[in-house]
Amino acid sequence: MTIKMAKHKVLVYGATGYTGKLICLRLKELNINFAIAGRDKAKVAELSSQLNVPNFVFATSDFGGWQEALSGCACLINAAGPFALTAENAMHACLQNKIHYLDISAEIPTYQLAAALDQQAKEAGIMIISGAGLFVAYDALVVHTAKRVKCAQQLFVAFSHYGGFSQGSIKSAKYIEELGLLIRENGELQQITDANPKAFDFGEGPQECFPTSLGGTILSYKSTAIPNIREYFQVQLSALTTNPTDIKNLPEGPTAEERAAGRNKLAVEVIGSSGDSAYSIADLPSGYTLTPLSVVAVTCRIVNGDFKAGYQTSGSAYGENIISDIPNSRIIDC
Ligand SMILES: NC(=O)c1ccc[n+]([C@@H]2O[C@H](COP(=O)([O-])OP(=O)(O)OC[C@H]3O[C@@H](n4cnc5c(N)ncnc54)[C@H](OP(=O)(O)O)[C@@H]3O)[C@@H](O)[C@H]2O)c1
Structure with missing residues (x-):
């Protein structure tokens, strides 16, 4: 049969x-x-x-x-x-x-x-x-926080990743890094050469995060039209882009135990047209579980x-x- x-x-x-x-x-x-x-x-x-x-x-x-x-x-x-x-x-x-x-x-x-x-x-x-x-939770958090102010004008997002990185993510990081630093300013996408780190509290006290293009300048601009967007990451992207010849020697990705041992966090600050602001965080499963x-x-x-x-x-x-x-x-x- x-x-x-x-x-x-x-x-x-x-x-x-x-x-x-x-x-x-x-x-x-x-x-x-x-x-x-x-x-x-x-x-x-x-x-x-x-x-x-x-x-x-x-x-x-x-x-x-x-x-x-x-x-x-x-x-x-x-x-x-x-x-x-x-x-x-x-x-x-x-x-x-x-x-x-x-x-x-x-x-x-x-x-x-x-x-x-x-x-x-x-x-x-x-x-x-x-x-x-990752952007499903990221975008949901931005949409949520933007609604907490009147006429959202400025968006700051920080990402705290847990669980190490897969070989594939390290290979792809090069395609993110080579774009340089992108921000959204007055509705226009701009490449800038320098920006200062900024502290975000993911729920356990302030942590310094580094300016990094994560993609919210495109994706969360589409979902919210907030005209000014800057993004931050808790590690410097350059620390990730290992010499490509070394990638094959790394594990394929984190083990199930490593994935289960911590959480991803996102922090979002939105400022409205009259200077009012809102701050929300997302508490999420670690990277490759999420x-x-x-x-x-x-x-x-x-x-x-x-x-x-x-x-x-x-x-x-x-x-x-x-x-x-x-x-x-x-x-x-x-
Ligand atoms: N943003 C997020 O939430 C998130 C999370 C996890 C991963 N990612 C991204 O997802 C991607 C995959 O990550 P991973 O950890 O699964 O990497 P991986 O273990 O290296 O797997 C990559 C897969 O893509 C296939 N592939 C690569 N290049 C290909 C091509 N030119 N044509 C057809 N198939 C191709 C590979 O097939 P072969 O075995 O035949 O090479 C393999 O099946 C990465 O870009 C990573 O950054 C994003």
């Missing part, structure tokens, strides 16, 4: 990567029908048999491969980074096949690419969200028919309320 597998609703491309596998486990936990894809036949076959899900093997430039794998799907999760090398083809495949697109990119050019495809996405009736990892929970939270909305066509961020599509779909996550007003 042949056992018929239900047609997959979600395709995870780059599923064999460190974060891709965690995304698959979360989909499995929620009983969402999914298939996996990637370019490496042996790795894809091995994961497919471990998870007992269908698999597809093709390079991102193979549009026939995309067509076959995306057929009948509601949504693609692109977990194959660096996204500078994968997002453009994957987004175009989704446009051609009229399938919603999500990725977990932390690379600003990918967000700009998604923004540039807004009209095409609207015409195809699909939603494109680039940055549906990302699968976040992207799958958005996936569930899509699978249930809840989406807005065009280029979106999680905040512009779902508002602050999406954070309640991410387990073990909360916003605290200070």
Whole structure:
């Protein structure tokens, strides 16, 4: 007797990567029908048999491969980074096949690419969200805090990451660092050469954070239109971009124990037009636990028919309320 597998609703491309596998486990936990894809036949076959899900093997430039794998799907999760090398083809495949697109990119050019495809996405009736990892909670917190002041004018966001970094994140950090320091000033994106560190309290006293382009200048500008945005990170990005030859000697990513031993934190300060201000923090699972929970939270909305066509961020599509779909996550007003 042949056992018929239900047609997959979600395709995870780059599923064999460190974060891709965690995304698959979360989909499995929620009983969402999914298939996996990637370019490496042996790795894809091995994961497919471990998870007992269908698999597809093709390079991102193979549009026939995309067509076959995306057929009948509601949504693609692109977990194959660096996204500078994968997002453009994957987004175009989704446009051609009229399938919603999500990725977990932390690379600003990918967000700009998604923004540039807004009209095409609207015409195809699909939603494109680039940055549906950390940025789901980030954007929800910004949308929430912006509502606490009158006519939000200035946004400061700081990110405190817990849990070390995967090889893939270190590879992608170079694409973030090489852009230099981006801020939003009077509505315009600007590159600046220097900015001072700023102290943020994530709930345990002030901590100095370093000016860093995280992507809120694109994503949270889309969701809130706050005209002045500056972002900070608790470590200097240059400390992350290890000599590429050393990356292979690092662990694939943090172990489950390491992931469970701490929390990610975000702090947001918003200043309104009359000088009133609001400060809120988000208390979240650590980095590589948070990302699968976040992207799958958005996936569930899509699978249930809840989406807005065009280029979106999680905040512009779902508002602050999406954070309640991410387990073990909360916003605290200070
Ligand atoms: N913002 C967030 O919340 C967040 C969190 C976690 C990760 N990320 C990002 O997600 C990405 C993946 O991270 P990771 O830790 O999973 O990295 P990883 O373990 O290195 O996995 C990368 C995956 O992408 C695939 N891939 C890479 N380049 C490809 C290409 N040109 N064509 C097709 N497939 C390609 C790899 O396939 P092969 O095995 O065939 O090379 C692998 O499956 C990184 O960019 C990272 O920055 C973001």
